[in-house]
Amino acid sequence: MAKIKLKRHSFRLDMTPMVDVGFLLVTFFMLTAKFKPQSDEPLQIQLPVAIADTTRLPDANIATIEVGLKPLADGRVDTVIEFGLSNEKDRAPVYKPLNLTDPKTGQPLTDAQLAMKAGVVVTKATLETVVQQSRLQNPAMRYAINADSAITFGTINDVMHALQKYGATRMNLVTMNKEKR
Numbered sequence: 001m002a003k004i005k006l007k008r009h010s011f012r013l014d015m016t017p018m019v020d021v022g023f024l025l026v027t028f029f030m031l032t033a034k035f036k037p038q039s040d041e042p043l044q045i046q047l048p049v050a051i052a053d054t055t056r057l058p059d060a061n062i063a064t065i066e067v068g069l070k071p072l073a074d075g076r077v078d079t080v081i082e083f084g085l086s087n088e089k090d091r092a093p094v095y096k097p098l099n100l101t102d103p104k105t106g107q108p109l110t111d112a113q114l115a116m117k118a119g120v121v122v123t124k125a126t127l128e129t130v131v132q133q134s135r136l137q138n139p140a141m142r143y144a145i146n147a148d149s150a151i152t153f154g155t156i157n158d159v160m161h162a163l164q165k166y167g168a169t170r171m172n173l174v175t176m177n178k179e180k181r
Contacts, residue, residue: 061140062086064119065127065159067147079155083130084119087138091115094133098126128162135166146174 066082085091092111098120100109109117122130134141143163147156163171 060086061138062142062144063131063134064144064146066119067145067151067155067159069148069150079151081122081124081127081155081159082119083122083127085134088115090134090137090141091117093137094130095120097129097133098122124158124162127159128165131162131168132166135168141168141170143168143171144174145171 063086064082064084066084068080068082069077070080072078085094092114095109095114095117096111100114100117100120101107102109102113120130131143145156145159147159160171163169
């Protein structure tokens, strides 16, 4: 007689209890873990103070960019940027593209009048023009940024980007001396 083969059934393992144990372990570790508490105080940063006196600048081949605040009649405050050159012979070619006019007559300023202007008020857009012109006129020009302490970083960043755009990487930041404070 022939043997009858019994059908083999595959082995089945019920995974439900193992998944339950896994989730219980994850829940246990989440509930018992201690996280580093967030402090309510902001990060304490010690700002550097200049030891050297940076208010003394060279007499020649220096362009100063002064950034200050000017109070307006309605109580608001406006940021003013003034660009000045130490070399009189460089002033007229650098200031010429600004098309400056005499406030009394409204006529454009002559080269002699431009050479007498130690500094001119510029906007962020015209700052790039005078930086480019000053670099073309005198490639050895150095730049000094003299800013009020209340000026925002964004304004100083815009000034530095205008300088870097035209390769003016020789710049000084004028700071207050530690002893004079």
